[in-house]
Amino acid sequence: MSEKVISIKGVSFQYPEQETFALREVSFDVYKGEWLAVVGHNGSGKSTLAKMLNGLHYPSQGTVSIGGYKLTEEHVWSIRGKLGMVFQNPDNQFVGTTVQDDVAFGLENNGVEHGVMQERVFASLEKVGMTAFLNQEPHHLSGGQKQRVAIAGVIALRPDIILLDEATSMLDPLGREEVMNTVRELNEKEGLTVISITHDLEEAAKADRVIVLNEGRLYIEGTPADIFQLDRELVQLGLGVPFAVQMSQLLADAGLKLSQRHFNEEELVNELWTLNFEK
Amino acid sequence: MDIKLREIEYRYAAGTPFERSAIADVTFDIPSGQYVAIIGHTGSGKSTVLQHLNVLLKPLKGEVQIGNRTVSSGRKEKNLKDVRRRVGIVFQFPEHQLFEETVEKDICFGPMNFGVMEEDAKKRARAAIQLVGLPEEVLGKSPFDLSGGQMRRVAIAGVLAMKPDVLVLDEPTAGLDPRGRQDMMDMFAKLQKENGMTCVLVTHSMEDAARYADTIVIMHKGRVFRTGAARDIFSDAGSLTDVGLDVPETVRFQRLFEQRLGRPLGKVCLTPEELAAEVGRLRGEQS
Amino acid sequence: MMEKLIIGRYLPADSVVHGMDPRAKLLFIFIFVLIIFLANNPVTYTLLGAFTLFAVFLSKVKLRFLVNGLKPVLILILFTFLLHVFFTKEGDMIARIGFLTIYEGGVIKGVFISLRFFLLIFVTSLLTLTTPPISVTDGIESLFGPLRKIKVPVHELALMMSISLRFIPTLLDETDKIMKAQMARGADFSSGSIPDRVKAVIPLLIPLFVSAFKRAEELAVAMEARGYKGSEGRTKYRLLHWSLRDTMAMLLLGALSAALFMLRS
Structure with missing residues (x-):
């Protein structure tokens, strides 16, 4: 595979005053341009991991390197320039009083020159399709729109990686779709590396690679097709399975022949047909 | 207790330059003991309708019949306590309403507002905490020391302790992980079946609506777009897509399968379990 | 109730006053508040009033809107007015109601104090009505920069x-x-x-x-x-532009101050 942009080696983390580790000996790499989904139920350690990738926590053991920098207090600001983060609550990350002020916030922090700033604010809003809302105030925007503004704020800083920390979990279905399409386009057209931390397995099904966390450990790593073969095991981990996987299982239980668990509905219908009904 | 909405209309900030219409000409029934799902996009007027069910909002036109009480515009409404007790609303992210030092006190807040004595309220709190699947020890803790999922359960217990006849749920599973979501929806279905409670679910999830509801009300742009039995509504997938709503996954999958099969199955299936059984039966017939 | 309150609300429009630099507007108000206290006779109050009306005219804010906005504070003004009317004992006595006596000086003082209130509220409302809150903040940050x-x-x-x-x-x-x-x-x-x-x-x-x-x-x-680490090395997206009209406004205010000085008794 291509170039590594993040490398995590033997990372453990313990919150102060807590007995158990939130992360235990987690190791994995992230490659340039890929879409990696990190899934796990609430309390599996995925939020801790997200915060660590942005230098909001430092590992108790092990090393994290991002974009060639080792995660230490010395490099944390360089790392934040390489990796931008979109948080769960659309309201609590909107700093500016208007859309354009909010997108500019990160640029201001990094001391970007005024002329360049104007260009980048506009270009970023164009990429997320929000230029018509330049002077809107946040309380007039939908959740999905606010998250798109947050994405614009991130890409204005031209990072290599965007980290979505359950960025769609508070949105309605339309908002979710709107945000996912925006990120997909950035991933495909701009080659932005995407790490999406989520408990939505439908979303994970569309990733290039999936990592499952459970009780702070890396439970399994693989392509969505690999992961979804686990089906009931995933349910036991507190994760839902995509509809087609669930359907495959139920059909198999009802005595229908199927070679594997499908996570694509068309493939499932095809196999269901060929193995069971075609004469 | 039946609730009937008759041509109700509501506008926000009526009489100011900021006035905007929320709902108009909304008519439908919530028969006693039924599970009714109200679906529609954000801004379709679902939440406004919901607030009429216990008179948090009063219609500007039309009337709402709640049991034997009629609420209409123009009339001053006094003593709404009885209505508020009989129609319990669990708002979106209900954990945001917790405020007491202990879970027990918070659950007792509702019942005691409605005149229940402290001893009795405490009994109700114990019963309610069990209903939502939390251990009794939780009662003595501060609600702010609990996890997000537990806080939500406590908030729901606070509404259940009022012993409402009608339980109104506004996106009760928003933000929960899949396991939490499933548990919670099963809990409401059980309450409705076993305690004969009327359930009104406001949701974006077509799957939940298809699985749990007897009757479905589709809201679109502040009006009722369609109402009907769940199976009838989902048989006509075209009208759902007309207003930009998704078809439940099961129905979508059934349609794909029917295309390969070249003919429709006998009925539209509302859950994956039902569909799997139907396909299994078909396979049995063919061999 | 909340809808009637105009203090703190921004009313977007295209006017000379809207286009002014927020720093100019803030300075203007600061000085204006000070020079209001120079006025002490009918001529100076008339001058101040005319000046304020002129500013309102330039701002394209409807006078009716401003007057409506006064309603919430009317009681306060009325109270101060009555206080002066009843308790100032200057000039000729003009009326007696029960144990209360009203003197000419009291009425004049009451009117002046009320006028002062009106002018203060007019001018400050004018600032918030014509300046988005964020610009006010930018203005304050820049003025207090030193x-x-x-x-x-x-x-x-x-x-x-x-x-x-x-x-x-x-x-x-x-x-x-x-x-x-x-x-x-x-x-x-x-x-x-x-x-x-x-x-x-x-x-x-x-x-x-x-x-x-x-x-x-x-x-x-x-x-x-998002990289926030305090003010150091930070640039600003919103820039303030001091233009000719801001200088003009300041000059005008200077002229007004001078006139008040000369005309006060």
Whole structure:
């Protein structure tokens, strides 16, 4: 595979005053341009991991390197320039009083020159399709729109990686779709590396690679097709399975022949047909 | 207790330059003991309708019949306590309403507002905490020391302790992980079946609506777009897509399968379990 | 009630006053508030009044709108007026009502003080009506910039102000939601004795505080993730432009001050 942009080696983390580790000996790499989904139920350690990738926590053991920098207090600001983060609550990350002020916030922090700033604010809003809302105030925007503004704020800083920390979990279905399409386009057209931390397995099904966390450990790593073969095991981990996987299982239980668990509905219908009904 | 909405209309900030219409000409029934799902996009007027069910909002036109009480515009409404007790609303992210030092006190807040004595309220709190699947020890803790999922359960217990006849749920599973979501929806279905409670679910999830509801009300742009039995509504997938709503996954999958099969199955299936059984039966017939 | 209050509201429009540099407007108000106290006779008050009306005319804000906005403070003004009328004992006595006597000097003083109030409110309302809150903040930050030398955290204060402005509508929404949720649980915010009512707001206030703190915490994390590390090395997206008209406004104000000095008795 291509170039590594993040490398995590033997990372453990313990919150102060807590007995158990939130992360235990987690190791994995992230490659340039890929879409990696990190899934796990609430309390599996995925939020801790997200915060660590942005230098909001430092590992108790092990090393994290991002974009060639080792995660230490010395490099944390360089790392934040390489990796931008979109948080769960659309309201609590909107700093500016208007859309354009909010997108500019990160640029201001990094001391970007005024002329360049104007260009980048506009270009970023164009990429997320929000230029018509330049002077809107946040309380007039939908959740999905606010998250798109947050994405614009991130890409204005031209990072290599965007980290979505359950960025769609508070949105309605339309908002979710709107945000996912925006990120997909950035991933495909701009080659932005995407790490999406989520408990939505439908979303994970569309990733290039999936990592499952459970009780702070890396439970399994693989392509969505690999992961979804686990089906009931995933349910036991507190994760839902995509509809087609669930359907495959139920059909198999009802005595229908199927070679594997499908996570694509068309493939499932095809196999269901060929193995069971075609004469 | 039946609730009937008759041509109700509501506008926000009526009489100011900021006035905007929320709902108009909304008519439908919530028969006693039924599970009714109200679906529609954000801004379709679902939440406004919901607030009429216990008179948090009063219609500007039309009337709402709640049991034997009629609420209409123009009339001053006094003593709404009885209505508020009989129609319990669990708002979106209900954990945001917790405020007491202990879970027990918070659950007792509702019942005691409605005149229940402290001893009795405490009994109700114990019963309610069990209903939502939390251990009794939780009662003595501060609600702010609990996890997000537990806080939500406590908030729901606070509404259940009022012993409402009608339980109104506004996106009760928003933000929960899949396991939490499933548990919670099963809990409401059980309450409705076993305690004969009327359930009104406001949701974006077509799957939940298809699985749990007897009757479905589709809201679109502040009006009722369609109402009907769940199976009838989902048989006509075209009208759902007309207003930009998704078809439940099961129905979508059934349609794909029917295309390969070249003919429709006998009925539209509302859950994956039902569909799997139907396909299994078909396979049995063919061999 | 809230809809009638105009102080703190911004009314977008295209006027000379809207286009002014917020620093100019802030300075203007500061000086204006000071020179109001120079006026002490009918001529000087007329001059001030005319000047204010001229500013209102330039701002394209409807006079009716400003007058309506005075309603909430009318009681206060009336009270001060009566206080002066009844308790100033200067000049000729003009009336006697029961044990109260009214002197000519009292009436004049009452009128002047009320006028002073009106002018102050007019001019400050004019500032907020013609300047988006965020520009006011920018203006304040820039004007107080020199205080940074004596370690006043000017930038941080301005940021705090702008974040508060941004969260006001969010928190108002939240208040409404929590209030409704508690009303659905039988809470009653609008009747009962005063101690009952005070007690009734606890279920509203505590959730509001909890949520505000949570928001603040999340916002702080988000700001740090976006590279916020204080004012050092920071550039600004919003730039202020001092133009000819701002200088003109200042000159005009200078002329007014001079005139007041000469005409006061």
